[in-house]
Amino acid sequence: MNRRDIYNKYDGHCAYCGKKIEYDDMTVDHIIPQSKGGKDNLENTIPSCQLCNNQKGNRSVEEFREFVANIVDVLDENKQYRLALRYKKIAVVKRSPIVFYFEQTKEK
Ligand SMILES: [Zn+2]
Known part of the structure; x- marks a missing residue:
């Protein structure tokens, strides 16, 4: 799994709020949290800004x-x-x- 592929999924935007994010500021969110059995693969990951990812949590x-x-x-x-x-x-x-x-x- 490549961070760049995740970043490019939404053309450099947070998949939740839509804010444009710099590559280095992107966090990788697991759509289904790993704590709930979500896989660590490209399909289950989505680019997220730090605020959304932090607040989405688990x-x-x-x-x-x-x-x-x-x-x-x-x-x-x-x-x-x-x-x-x-x-x-x-x-x-x-x-x-x-x-x-x-x-x-x-x-x-
Ligand atoms: Zn966001």
């Missing part, structure tokens, strides 16, 4: 989708977040379905 893709979707609910409980909203330091967040980059883009 989650499956569906668990990660749910985690990202629920961040808004977690933020609602944070007073500094609510204060930032009230003073318009941040925009109202959208509650929309999470569609990962790899679901919008064809693998190369």
